[in-house]
Structures are given as structure tokens and as C-alpha cells.
Amino acid sequence: MKHHQITIVDIAKQLNTSKSTVSRALTGHPKVSPEKRKAILDLAHKLDYQKNLIALSLVKRKTNTIGVIVPEFSNSFFPHVVMAVQKIASQNGYSVIISQSDECYETEVENARVMLANHVDGLLVSISKQTTDFEHFKVFERKGIPLVFFNRICNEMQVPKIIVDDRHGAFQAVEHLIKIGKKRIAHLAGPQCLLIGQNRMNGYLDAMKKYDIPVDEELIKVCDLTVPVIKDSVNALMDMKQPPDGLFAFNDPTAIEAIRVVKSRGFKIPDDIAIAGFSNEYVSSFVEPSLTTVAQPIDEIGRCATNALFEQMKRDVSEWKAVTNVLNTELIIRNSTLSDIKP
Amino acid sequence: MKHHQITIVDIAKQLNTSKSTVSRALTGHPKVSPEKRKAILDLAHKLDYQKNLIALSLVKRKTNTIGVIVPEFSNSFFPHVVMAVQKIASQNGYSVIISQSDECYETEVENARVMLANHVDGLLVSISKQTTDFEHFKVFERKGIPLVFFNRICNEMQVPKIIVDDRHGAFQAVEHLIKIGKKRIAHLAGPQCLLIGQNRMNGYLDAMKKYDIPVDEELIKVCDLTVPVIKDSVNALMDMKQPPDGLFAFNDPTAIEAIRVVKSRGFKIPDDIAIAGFSNEYVSSFVEPSLTTVAQPIDEIGRCATNALFEQMKRDVSEWKAVTNVLNTELIIRNSTLSDIKP
DNA sequence: CTGTTAGCGCATTCAT
DNA sequence: ATGAATGCGCTAACAG
Numbered sequence: 001m002k003h004h005q006i007t008i009v010d011i012a013k014q015l016n017t018s019k020s021t022v023s024r025a026l027t028g029h030p031k032v033s034p035e036k037r038k039a040i041l042d043l044a045h046k047l048d049y050q051k052n053l054i055a056l057s058l059v060k061r062k063t064n065t066i067g068v069i070v071p072e073f074s075n076s077f078f079p080h081v082v083m084a085v086q087k088i089a090s091q092n093g094y095s096v097i098i099s100q101s102d103e104c105y106e107t108e109v110e111n112a113r114v115m116l117a118n119h120v121d122g123l124l125v126s127i128s129k130q131t132t133d134f135e136h137f138k139v140f141e142r143k144g145i146p147l148v149f150f151n152r153i154c155n156e157m158q159v160p161k162i163i164v165d166d167r168h169g170a171f172q173a174v175e176h177l178i179k180i181g182k183k184r185i186a187h188l189a190g191p192q193c194l195l196i197g198q199n200r201m202n203g204y205l206d207a208m209k210k211y212d213i214p215v216d217e218e219l220i221k222v223c224d225l226t227v228p229v230i231k232d233s234v235n236a237l238m239d240m241k242q243p244p245d246g247l248f249a250f251n252d253p254t255a256i257e258a259i260r261v262v263k264s265r266g267f268k269i270p271d272d273i274a275i276a277g278f279s280n281e282y283v284s285s286f287v288e289p290s291l292t293t294v295a296q297p298i299d300e301i302g303r304c305a306t307n308a309l310f311e312q313m314k315r316d317v318s319e320w321k322a323v324t325n326v327l328n329t330e331l332i333i334r335n336s337t338l339s340d341i342k343p
Numbered sequence: 344m345k346h347h348q349i350t351i352v353d354i355a356k357q358l359n360t361s362k363s364t365v366s367r368a369l370t371g372h373p374k375v376s377p378e379k380r381k382a383i384l385d386l387a388h389k390l391d392y393q394k395n396l397i398a399l400s401l402v403k404r405k406t407n408t409i410g411v412i413v414p415e416f417s418n419s420f421f422p423h424v425v426m427a428v429q430k431i432a433s434q435n436g437y438s439v440i441i442s443q444s445d446e447c448y449e450t451e452v453e454n455a456r457v458m459l460a461n462h463v464d465g466l467l468v469s470i471s472k473q474t475t476d477f478e479h480f481k482v483f484e485r486k487g488i489p490l491v492f493f494n495r496i497c498n499e500m501q502v503p504k505i506i507v508d509d510r511h512g513a514f515q516a517v518e519h520l521i522k523i524g525k526k527r528i529a530h531l532a533g534p535q536c537l538l539i540g541q542n543r544m545n546g547y548l549d550a551m552k553k554y555d556i557p558v559d560e561e562l563i564k565v566c567d568l569t570v571p572v573i574k575d576s577v578n579a580l581m582d583m584k585q586p587p588d589g590l591f592a593f594n595d596p597t598a599i600e601a602i603r604v605v606k607s608r609g610f611k612i613p614d615d616i617a618i619a620g621f622s623n624e625y626v627s628s629f630v631e632p633s634l635t636t637v638a639q640p641i642d643e644i645g646r647c648a649t650n651a652l653f654e655q656m657k658r659d660v661s662e663w664k665a666v667t668n669v670l671n672t673e674l675i676i677r678n679s680t681l682s683d684i685k686p
Numbered sequence: 687c688t689g690t691t692a693g694c695g696c697a698t699t700c701a702t
Numbered sequence: 703a704t705g706a707a708t709g710c711g712c713t714a715a716c717a718g
Contacts, residue, residue, distance in 0.1 A: 005695090017705090018704065019706095050459060055401055060710085065461075079417075083443065099433070099438075119396070351712070364688060375687070397711080398713090402713050402714085403713075
């Protein structure tokens with residue numbers, strides 16, 4: 001038996017009235033007599049009538065769908081942000097299409113193409129570590145589709161951006177390392193094409209300068225977030241005649257990999273070397289020793305980004321705002337920088 | 344300036360031919376002269392023409408979108424499954440709409456409604472811990488939309504299901520506890536309305552029976568995956584005159600919470616009490632002590648489920664298969680059950 | 687091979 | 703207040 005979806009015409013026939021009247025009643029239009037309205041609504045309910053959102057999208061030129069492009073789902077950060085996004089979106093009657101770039105530029109371009117083809121009404125983006133060209137996002141601006149960056153942003157586009165104070169967060173972490181007496185502090189830096197990579201590096205440099213600690217270039221290793229490179233970098237550091245006694249990593253996964261290497265080589269944390277990360281991954285409180293890190297307000301990032309997007313979607317293209325919202329971070333001190341913990 | 348999306352008529356006008364010819368050329372239809380085809384394709388490329396998938400969906404009655412409903416994104420399991428799903432889907436030219444039920448039945452019903460309204464071509468589902476009624480999923484069957492359950496399945500529906508051998512996995516974990524010499528083994532059971540809850544409990548019972556260990560009902564605590572209940576249950580267990588010396592938890596988050604409580608009360612793991620979990624969450628190798636657990640083939644679950652869905656989508660409703668695919672688990676032994684580890 | 691027509695399901699003119 | 707007609711962008715069936 002072929003399944004025939006119930007449409008407006010079906011209920012129009014049964015009530016032997018016109019499609020337009022039914023449509024009006026269903027859309028809450030005022031100019032329809034109370035009796036007809038009730039009859040239509042009742043029948044629609046009885047038949048379990050569901051509007052065809054596809055048809056609606058076509059005529060309204062609006063899909064009630066927003067897109068989200070994130071680099072990965074491997075760690076806990078992005079899934080948690082997406083949770084917050086979905087919550088707000090569904091509250092506003094929007095669906096969410098999610099895709100991951102897998103930290104790959106080409107995939108990201110393809111993702112953007114799919115979002116465009118699906119006519120999302122707005123797009124939330126955190127760019128991949130490879131992305132330096134933004135043509136695939138500028139298309140959205142030109143087409144009048146609002147765009148909001150979060151966490152990993154594009155500096156050259158005039159759109160809303162939600163970030164945290166990476167520089168100050170990094171500063172605090174390094175300052176903490178200095179205050180517990182560390183002198184030779186290394187930095188496992190992130191990709192320098194990412195603004196957060198630069199900013200966290202700058203926070204590191206700020207702290208070193210403030211406390212008059214000379215910066216040893218040898219102690220700064222730019223990593224690309226892959227395990228082999230992190231391993232090599234940490235090994236190189238610990239192979240030095242005078243290895244570092246403190247380490248600030250670009251993010252928690254990097255810091256955790258560093259902990260593994262350092263421990264396996266027999267160094268004691270934090271006495272031989274204290275380690276701090278960034279972003280307070282879920283796993284970070286569980287590693288041994290638990291990781292000192294800079295926490296980001298994950299929920300708030302998701303909420304702010306989504307709200308900013310909806311704000312833009314309400315506005316006309318001509319009056320789009322391009323405010324950058326900088327959220328605060330919080331230093332979480334754990335055992336990887338605390339030596340006076342007795343078991 | 345108003346942005347006018349380029350359509351088939353635009354390029355038809357410029358080439359002063361008919362829309363249908365353009366459409367044919369664009370869809371790779373054979374019956375169109377080589378010159379025309381080239382001219383059309385070239386112009387389309389030059390104008391950066393993109394098909395309007397919405398219009399296409401309307402006429403084809405097919406959206407090239409699949410839906411995924413999962414209980415949560417808080418732990419690493421579901422995000423990782425979704426990663427695998429998205430990979431396969433995008434390879435087949437499908438978009439993915441994801442939503443979380445937050446372990447809440449009402450939300451799940453609403454999610455299903457949205458999926459229906461968006462006319463997904465197929466649906467992947469792992470049910471919430473509250474779900475006992477499946478009317479909101481049976482609608483899909485009736486409408487001819489394929490449905491595949493994974494991990495947390497619905498037993499009363501004749502559709503493809505991807506699960507792991509929960510019972511045997513649980514059996515192995517408990518057997519391991521017995522083999523390392525534990526006698527009083529407790530079980531923090533999962534929701535018994537979930538099949539995985541029942542199966543893992545049965546695996547526990549199987550092992551106890553095989554090794555002739557009398558089952559003490561007091562040692563079985565049914566939990567609901569929330570922290571307070573887990574805490575209370577563990578505390579109750581450890582308050583017993585004769586507390587358990589082994590513990591098998593329904594899943595890793597539950598086991599990890601148990602570890603926390605047990606440690607905070609001064610018991611030694613695994614000497615006083617050995618603990619094992621289920622599902623090998625990402626965090627489980629990092630907790631202290633690292634958690635013995637039953638690993639599930641996450642990628643394979645995602646792949647199998649998605650492939651099964653696509654298989655169904657290819658078939659006519661009349662020849663839908665309802666095979667249940669049972670994947671193997673693997674016992675991962677770590678320090679929470681290994682006492683002979685010297686620091 | 688190509689052009690014409692109809693229709694997917696809906697909202698929105700324009701008439702009445 | 704209601705109905706008829708138009709169109710969103712596209713494909714498919716029907717003619718030539």
C-alpha cells in the first residue's frame with residue numbers, strides 16, 4: 001500500500017472548502033471565520049497533519065535550519081559546545097546540521113558547500129587548523145546568510161565572533177608556573193595560523209616578560225596537535241642539557257600527551273617539571289597527575305554564538321553587527337602544578 | 344542590493360534554450376547534444392550555479408538527509424559513533440541531522456517529530472533510558488522511512504539493529520573479577536528497561552552461576568546513570584557489614600563515579616575492591632587507577648548502523664530486512680583489577 | 687534530440 | 703471572509 005502524505009488539499013476536500021482557507025487557518029491568519037478555523041484545526045489534528053517543511057522552505061526561502069562546522073568531535077570540547085547550540089536552536093524551532101572538517105581545509109570547504117546547498121539560514125563555524133583562506137565562508141556573507149565564528153575565528157571577516165581571552169588565560173597559567181618557582185618554562189605552541197595559537201603564545205611571552213625571565217627560543221616548540229609531533233617536541237625538550245622545569249601546552253590533549261612522555265621518561269610531575277594546559281577537557285581532571293588548566297565557559301560559548309547568530313538572522317543584511325564577544329577564562333589549579341599534595 | 348540566486352531559467356535564458364534541456368544537461372541525462380551540454384556546463388560553472396536541494400527534495404520526495412537521535416553527547420561514546428556515521432553519510436552524498444534526547448522520553452518524541460517534519464530519508468536511533476513506548480518510531484515504519492537502532496535498541500520492532508554482545512562482555516568482566524580471586528562481587532546495574540541493562544545484568548548472573556558463587560541480592564543495585572543515585576548505591580554497598588571485594592558497573596561513567604566514592608572512603612583499589620566497567624570511554628584509561636572495562640568497536644557500530652540504513656533505503660518497503668548485527672566486545676584489563684602493579 | 691506542460695506542497699497575491 | 707490563480711526551483715512525462 002502506497003503511503004500518501006496528508007496535505008492541505010486533503011483536508012480542504014474533506015471540509016469541501018478551498019486550500020487557501022485551510023492554509024490561512026493553519027498559519028493562524030486572522031481573516032477566517034471561527035467555525036471554519038476550528039473545523040480545520042480539529043481535522044488537521046485528527047489526521048495528524050504535519051506541514052511539509054520542504055515545501056515551506058521552498059516558498060519561504062528559509063529552511064529553519066542552522067549549520068555548525070567544527071574541526072573535530074574527538075575531544076569533549078566541541079561536542080559540549082554543540083549540545084548548547086542544539087538546545088537554543090531547538091528552543092527557537094530550528095534544526096541543526098553538524099559537520100566536522102577533521103582539521104582539514106578541503107573537507108571544510110566541502111562542508112561549507114553542503115551547508116550552502118542545504119540553504120541553512122545561518123552558520124556557526126570554528127575553523128580547522130589548516131584554514132588560511134576564507135573564500136568558502138565569504139560566499140555566505142555575499143549571499144546574505146549570517147555567519148558567526150567561535151573559538152577559532154577568522155580575523156579578516158567582519159562578522160560576530162565569540163572567543164575567550166586566550167592571551168590572558170595563557171598569561172595566568174604561565175604566571176602560576178612562575179609563582180610556584182619554575183624558571184625554565186617551555187611552551188608547546190599550537191598552529192600559528194590559528195589566532196588562538198598566536199594569542200596563547202603571546203600570553204606565555206607576556207608572563208615571561210612581566211617576571212623578567214629571558215625567553216629561550218629553544219623552549220618554544222610549535223606543534224600541530226598530532227601525537228607524533230608532540231612526542232618529538234617533548235622528547236627534544238627533555239633531551240636538553242638543561243631541560244625545562246615548567247611546561248605550558250597550547251591545549252589539554254597536548255598537555256596530556258606531554259604528561260605521558262614525561263612520566264615514561266621517569267621525570268616527576270610537578271617536582272621535576274610542572275605542566276599546565278588549556279581548555280579544561282573532561283578528561284583533564286582524571287589524568288594522573290590531574291592537569292592544571294585554563295577553563296573555558298563551554299556552555300556560554302555555545303549559547304553566545306547561537307544567540308549572536310539568531311540576532312543576525314533577525315536583522316537585515318544592511319545592519320549586521322560584527323561585535324566580538326570575549327568571554328572570561330578561569331585558571332584551574334590541579335596536581336600537575338601542586339607539589340605539596342600528600343597521598 | 345538584493346541577491347538573486349541563479350537558477351536553471353537564468354542559464355536557460357542566457358543560452359536561449361529551454362529549461363528542460365538545461366536540467367537534462369545538469370543531471371547528466373544522455374539525450375542532449377555534446378555542444379549544448381558543454382555550453383550549459385561551462386556557463387553553470389562560470390556562474391557558480393548550485394542546484395537548489397530544497398526544490399529537488401520537494402519534487403523527488405527525497406531529502407538526501409538522514410537523522411540521528413542519541414541520548415547524550417556528554418560522554419565520548421556517542422560523539423565518536425556520530426563521527427563514523429557522518430563519514431559514511433557524506434561519502435554517499437547525504438547530510439546528517441543530529442539531535443539528543445537528553446535521556447528524556449518527551450524530548451525523544453519531539454526529536455522524532457522534527458525528523459519527520461524534515462523528511463529525513465532514514466533514521467538512526469539509540470533510545471533514551473526512559474523510553475518504553477515506541478509509537479513515535481513506529482510512525483516511520485508506517486511512512487516507509489527506514490529505521491535502524493544501535494546500541495540501545497527497541498526489541499518490539501522488526502528493523503535492523505546493531506548491538507554488541509553485552510551479555511558475554513559483561514560475563515567476561517565478571518569472570519575476570521572472579522579469576523583474580525574476588526568472591527563478593529557487586530553489580531551497579533543500568534536501567535532495566537534498556538535491553539543493555541538487562542543483558543549486562545544477565546552476563547553478571549551467568550558468571551556468578553558458572554563459578555558457583557551465590558548471588559546476594561543486596562549486592563545488586565539498579566542505578567539510573569545519575570551521579571547522586573550512583574553515590575548512594577556505592578555508599579550503601581560499602582556500608583555493609585561485609586562489603587563487596589569486587590564491583591562490575593553497567594558502564595564506565597558509573598564505574599568512574601564508583602571509583603571516586605570508594606577512594607574517598609579510603610578503600611584501596613583493587614586490593615580492597617576491584618572495579619570493572621563497560622564501554623571503554625576515552626577517559627577510562629586516564630582515571631586513577633585506570634579502569635578495566637569492556638571495549639566496544641565504536642567505529643564499527645557507526646559504520647554498520649549507517650550501512651544497514653543505506654541498505655534499507657535502497658530496498659523497497661516490502662523487502663526490508665530486520666537482521667540484528669551483534670558485534671564483539673573485548674575485555675581491557677587495567678589497574679583497577681590489577682594489584683601486582685608496582686610503581 | 688528538444689521544447690512544452692504539469693506538478694511536488696505550500697503561502698500569498700489578487701480578485702470576489 | 704473566501705476562492706482562484708501565481709510562483710518558489712526543479713524534474714519528469716508527454717509531445718514533437
